Amino acid sequence: MIDLNSIPKSENDQLLNKWGYDMLEEYSRFISSADFSPDNLILDIATGTGRAVSILSRMGYNVITGDSSFEIKHESEKRITEEHISKVRFIKLNLEKIPFSDKSIGNIVCLNTIHELENPITCLNEIVRVYSGKGKFVIADFNDKGYDVMDKLHTKRYGKLHRRGNISQKQLRNFIHEYYCHITEINTKLNTGYIITD
DSSP, X not given: OOOGGGSOOOHHHHHHHHTTOOHHHHHHHHHHHHOOOTTOEEXXXXXXXXXXXXXXXXXXXXXXXEESOSTTHHHHHHHHOTTTGGGEEEEEOOTTSOSSOTTOBSOEEEESOGGGOSSHHHHHHHHHHHBOSSSEEEEEEEOHHHHHXXXXXXXXXXXXXXXXXXXXXXXXXXXXXXXXXXXXXXEOSSEEEEEEEO
């Protein structure tokens, strides 16, 4: 296990910690449970503020991490830190048209992304298209409690509710079970996740 305290915490992380929640710990649980092979290259879908990529790089994985823009790239670089940044390659990533060929990506991590998408089914179909099925695919998003906590956080910090997206947790679960057979479901305080192997 890595030392999660070595990852710089955002103001949101600190507030969540104060309320008894730890997103870095939840992300770490999903990623650790996948048990990726040590030499694997991993595609981290939607860099955001860098929670997932900071954990993956500290675990020694080489990571391609992508987002629709580099607007908050500096936040993820701050989390990753100079010591681990050489393990990471940043790309611009349009999830409605992922720039990789069919079945070319062996390992994928997609955490707290689906609810942010305008067209989640289109994006999920793209992820399914590029995933080779020869590694692990980890996907998770907020459960009802998670959305309630994020509403509280966003109301306090930004004066508005958090986005709940265009797909329910039940629809996400159904989508995954439609495409894959070997699925492990993991529930944390704020998220429901799935580890897919083929």
